[in-house]
Amino acid sequence: METFPFKKVLIANRGEIAVRVIRACREMGIIPVAVFSDADKKALHVRLAEEAYPLGASSPSESYLNIEKILNIAKKCRAEALHPGYGFLAENPELVKHCEKEGIHFIGPSSRVVKIMGKKTASRAAMLNAGIPIVPGTIEPLLDEKELVYQAEKIGFPVLLKATSGGGGKGLRLVNRKSELISSLKLVRSEAMSSFNDESVYMEKYIEEPHHIEIQILADHFGRVIHLGERECSIQRRYQKVLEETPSPFLDEDTRQKMGQIAVRAAQSVEYRNAGTVEFVVDKNKNFYFLEMNTRLQVEHPVTEMVTGIDLVKCQIEIAAGLPLRCSQEEVRPRGSSLQCRIHAEDPDLDFMPSPGEIIHLRPPSGGLGIRNDTGIYEGFIVPLEYDPLLSKLISWGETREEAILRMLRALSEYQIYGIKTTIPFFKRILHHPKFFKGDYNTHFIADLEKEMDMNGKQDTQIAILAAGVKTYVDNRSEMKQSRRKLSQWKLRGRSDGFSNRF
DSSP states (O other): OOOOSOSEEEEOOOHHHHHHHHHHHHHTTOEEEEEEEGGGTTOHHHHHSSEEEEEESSSGGGTTTOHHHHHHHHHHHTOSEEEOOSSTTTTOHHHHHHHHHHTOEESSSOHHHHHHHHSHHHHHHHHHHTTOOBOSBOSSOOOSHHHHHHHHHHHOSSEEEEESSOOTTOSEEEEOSGGGHHHHHHHHHHHHHHHHSOOOEEEEEOOSSOEEEEEEEEEOTTSOEEEEEEEEEEEEETTEEEEEEESOSSOOHHHHHHHHHHHHHHHHHTTOOEEEEEEEEEOTTOOEEEEEEEOSOOTTHHHHHHHHOOOHHHHHHHHHTTOOOSSOGGGOOOOSEEEEEEEESEEGGGTTEEOOEEOOEEEOOOOOTTEEEEEOOOTTOEEOSSSOOEEEEEEEEESSHHHHHHHHHHHHHHOEEESSOOSHHHHHHHHHSHHHHHTOOOTTHHHHHHHHHHHHHHHHHHHHHHHHHHHHHHHHHHHHHHHHHHHHHHHHHHHHTTGGGGO
């Protein structure tokens, strides 16, 4: 077997993404090294890795967000490279800087690029300078309330207030009118500070009936950049993605090609290297605008792998090792359709409250053609409260979109997780919805679905109340009839036995 430049890769993450990277490393003949917090001592990624090192306390700040601890482990185990996964430190330029200083290959772009693209205002400015269309809004963070009001009136309501750092739907608020501006700014700043340790906020014009579509790119150290098509990420709840698919049922081929070319230009403009994702918001007329660039592997990367046959994690590792891209743009030929459902430990019937605890029974989908389950759990595993509630990612593939949907429904019907609540029932509702099945949806789909469910719930309640009222009425009428019947019988008995003649 050919010797690979890296012998060991440290995976600075947990859960299903750590398991995903471990498997890619093993297939490449690389020793995967895991790290774990106290809460994750018995986690699946710890059991699968050849080597695993403790980080200590369960809180993220003392474990998976602690750069010093992670780098000390990397040096201790003599790992030549570090894979950040997604979340935690994946887009932290300080981690990349330290890796560069210590001579550890960071499996991702340079610290300079991570810093530019990690700040949404900086990335918007960079794209504007490169001639990339961006959503109308501010380029610099908003400094005071007077400027906030001025910019909002200049842009026109509705507007979005967004944290300049981070993502995942945090530090983001829709503002429909002037009277909501100041209170919304305070809320966004507070959430941005607690989530990203950065309270700076900027403003964007809110696009009506939007689609959230992203383009996967790969770029090597020889100046070659390619795109692998789009992912439709418009099924979101409170600005967080829950279901993704490719290709988008909304885009036409001309728009698809233009967006791919723009994504490549965006990556080239900042001398991007490794895997990355250029995110766009697309209006109802298919006009598209740059939103941000994620300088890491996306949670939803498997749907791209399913239609292209390209292993993105292996590509990441190869690029970081200085190897050229596996294929040219012409050789990328997506085939079929793929969907991904993010299975969370949450209770859909209780406003998606987290549902940590022990998995007392687990029967994952039994597989079959076109089904993949990326998971970090097992029967008996205790889902911790400290981290993101993602349990697994269920992915389907089909020759057509309809086949991919039907396969997903089949797999969801087989998936059994007892002991905790999960979002599996919620996905069944989505996939059975006629609008989703037709591909007729945008980012408002889940909000509309929840309103629909609330309305149906109220109707069900009203029907139940009405039914109870009718039943009470019928029961009362029945009791009255029975009483009258008994009274009549009593009177008859009275007459027959002569009782009534005693008086």
